[in-house]
Amino acid sequence: MKLTVYLAGEIHSDWREEIKKKSAALDLPIDFVGPMEIHERSDNIGDDILGEQSTAIAKDHAASSFNNLRTSVLMHKADLVIALFGEQYKQWNTAMDASAALASGKPVILIRPEKLHHPLKELSRKASATVETCDQAIKALTYILE
Template structure:
């Protein structure tokens, strides 16, 4: 049985590659999808497809529509969602993706540092598993196959 895992979270650290490497080392039959991780492409996709927008609001709105469509398609095709909340960056998109997973009934693993226990308490309560490292999240995935 092959699983598809949606990797939601910040795009500034290599955590996705760390998960992929660990999964590969364990030879788990898992494929991965994610939101658009090319920040410039994500920000400008609306203008690239729909044309130059009259101002920043419409520029962002056009990009958001296309990014939300992409995210919805990728998440619907996934079996599990892993949402990483890092320590350094604002996590608005991660929270939105994790909330969407809960609303769609997708199994959700949250990775978050100890200092985010309080701000993420309600969302963590809705997750299937909450852990503090990518290694722990991969161990959860590995357990599915044991």
């Protein structure tokens, strides 16, 4: 069996690469998908497709439409979602993606440090599993594939 896993979360650190490398080292049969990780590409995709927008708000609206389209398509095809809440960056998109996954019936593994327990308590209780590290999430994936 091969899984497709959507990796939801901030795009500024290398947490996705950590999960991908460690999963590959364990020879786990997983295809990983996720949001556009090139921040500039994500911010400019509306202009790239529709042409230059007239205001910063119009630019953000156009980009978010295409980013939401990408997320919707890839998340729909995924077998499960891993949503990482880190400590450094604002996590609005992660919360939106995790909630969308749960609303569509996708299993969700939530990664969050202990210090974010309280602000994420409701989301954590809805997730299929909550862990504190990427290594724990990989162990959960390994268990699924046993």
